[in-house]
Amino acid sequence: MSEAEADEGPAVPGAGGAERTRRDEPDEHEGQAARMRRPRIAAAVAAAVLFAGLGAVIAVTTPWNPLPGPVPGGHAEPDPALDFSPAEIARSQAFDSAINPPAYAGLVVGLALILALGLTPVGARFIGWVTARTRRWALRVVIGALALTTLLRVAGLPFRIWRESVLRRYGLSTQSWPEWLVDQLKSLGVTWVIYAVALLLLYAVVRRFPRYWWTGAAAGGFLLVVLVSFIYPIAVEPVFNRFHSLRQEPLRSDLLAMAERDGVPVTDVLVADASRRTTSLNAYVSGFGSTRRIVLYDTLLKSPPERIESIVGHELGHAKRNDVLWGTLVGALGVAGAMCLLHLLMTSPRLLRRAGIDPAGPPGTRPGARGTGAADPRSIALVLALVTAGTQLSGPVMNLVSRHIEARADVHALNLTRDPATFVSMQHELSVRNISDLNPDALESLLWLSHPPGPGRIAMARDWARRNGVPEPPPLR
Numbered sequence: 025m026s027e028a029e030a031d032e033g034p035a036v037p038g039a040g041g042a043e044r045t046r047r048d049e050p051d052e053h054e055g056q057a058a059r060m061r062r063p064r065i066a067a068a069v070a071a072a073v074l075f076a077g078l079g080a081v082i083a084v085t086t087p088w089n090p091l092p093g094p095v096p097g098g099h100a101e102p103d104p105a106l107d108f109s110p111a112e113i114a115r116s117q118a119f120d121s122a123i124n125p126p127a128y129a130g131l132v133v134g135l136a137l138i139l140a141l142g143l144t145p146v147g148a149r150f151i152g153w154v155t156a157r158t159r160r161w162a163l164r165v166v167i168g169a170l171a172l173t174t175l176l177r178v179a180g181l182p183f184r185i186w187r188e189s190v191l192r193r194y195g196l197s198t199q200s201w202p203e204w205l206v207d208q209l210k211s212l213g214v215t216w217v218i219y220a221v222a223l224l225l226l227y228a229v230v231r232r233f234p235r236y237w238w239t240g241a242a243a244g245g246f247l248l249v250v251l252v253s254f255i256y257p258i259a260v261e262p263v264f265n266r267f268h269s270l271r272q273e274p275l276r277s278d279l280l281a282m283a284e285r286d287g288v289p290v291t292d293v294l295v296a297d298a299s300r301r302t303t304s305l306n307a308y309v310s311g312f313g314s315t316r317r318i319v320l321y322d323t324l325l326k327s328p329p330e331r332i333e334s335i336v337g338h339e340l341g342h343a344k345r346n347d348v349l350w351g352t353l354v355g356a357l358g359v360a361g362a363m364c365l366l367h368l369l370m371t372s373p374r375l376l377r378r379a380g381i382d383p384a385g386p387p388g389t390r391p392g393a394r395g396t397g398a399a400d401p402r403s404i405a406l407v408l409a410l411v412t413a414g415t416q417l418s419g420p421v422m423n424l425v426s427r428h429i430e431a432r433a434d435v436h437a438l439n440l441t442r443d444p445a446t447f448v449s450m451q452h453e454l455s456v457r458n459i460s461d462l463n464p465d466a467l468e469s470l471l472w473l474s475h476p477p478g479p480g481r482i483a484m485a486r487d488w489a490r491r492n493g494v495p496e497p498p499p500l501r
């Protein structure tokens with residue numbers, strides 16, 4: 025008998041003990057592997073069906089060609105030099121060079137850290153250490169979730185300070201450092217709540233249904249995404265901003281009349297006090313059903329009314345097409361599919377051992393009862409690493425889809441206002457005030473770009489004008 029074989033056995037003296045080990049242990053492991061085979065096949069099939077459904081929904085609902093039909097004289101090419109001065113272009117490039125290093129460095133360090141924690145025993149040891157004082161699983165899940173999200177947030181802090189100092193240098197941030205820090209703490213608090221709730225629910229179903237927990241996790245994940253998206257405008261947004269009804273007349277009546285003309289039921293337009301944080305311009309739609317709202321940054325209110333109408337026309341496009349609801353359903357389907365994949369990964373003995381988790385379950389549990397490795401709260405680091413990897417991989421697809429949905433909302437604004445000249449001047453103002461990237465490279469587009477770049481949006485407005493026989497907006501320079 026080799027030393028390695030002897031090491032595997034329990035501390036039972038004599039050859040009989042070693043023999044029993046050889047007879048029992050492989051059987052136990054094989055029994056457990058056999059018990060997991062059917063649930064794993066079912067989870068794989070469910071993941072395939074859900075992702076196929078997700079792919080079909082994306083393929084069918086994404087407006088791949090937001091401005092269909094031929095454009096007389098051919099499509100206008102995006103060209104920053106047509107509408108932006110050399111100084112504006114240089115400023116955009118300088119800002120891009122300044123903001124990219126903290127963005128990329130923060131991304132790489134954050135990814136490296138969570139992968140190092142989740143795919144080695146370090147993360148499990150860390151959670152074991154912070155939860156050493158309690159044996160109650162729910163408390164261990166909550167403490168583990170809070171500790172891990174805080175650790176990741178602290179590791180990213182230098183890069184967010186770096187980013188904020190760039191924003192400040194370029195006049196985009198209006199916050200003092202203490203105000204900024206309060207925002208960071210609020211954001212961490214929101215992360216705590218969301219992760220603690222999601223992980224508590226996940227570990228509850230893993231413990232309750234050791235073999236088929238993917239069913240509960242997929243259904244629960246789906247519902248949780250829908251719920252969070254629904255309550256976000258009333259539960260999360262007020263944590264960061266104050267909102268009031270737009271009272272400025274005649275702008276208010278004009279906007280509500282435009283919504284009515286558009287057939288979108290809007291009873292109110294909200295204004296967020298964004299100026300206490302930023303000088304950038306923005307507007308958005310969030311929520312759906314009874315929580316749906318159109319919000320303007322107060323920074324926007326100094327723009328001429330017809331430009332604000334152009335922006336609200338775009339937001340009405342989102343509202344009319346229910347873009348938030350569809351996006352929520354796509355996200356919910358993605359999370360449901362991801363939970364099935366998570367089951368496959370979290371029931372892989374190799375992956376669990378790599379993460380320092382005993383595949384047979386936490387100490388003191390019997391295999392088959394609550395004894396799957398995934399039920400061990402120390403596996404939170406592995407879960408977070410897998411979720412982060414999945415989110416990162418799906419980001420470029422989501423950005424690609426989002427850019428087409430944004431282009432459709434732009435076309436909606438043009439159809440509604442029939443005023444491409446104002447649209448072009450508003451897009452120019454947005455790009456200049458927000459110091460947007462006028463010419464993003466492929467990697468920037470993949471990672472960060474949820475909207476088409478300003479020059480692309482302007483070029484499409486010129487296409488729209490040609491197609492609709494409206495005078496084409498001349499170059500702004």
Ligand SMILES: [Zn+2]
Nearest residue numbers: 338342430433
């Ligand atoms: Zn939009």
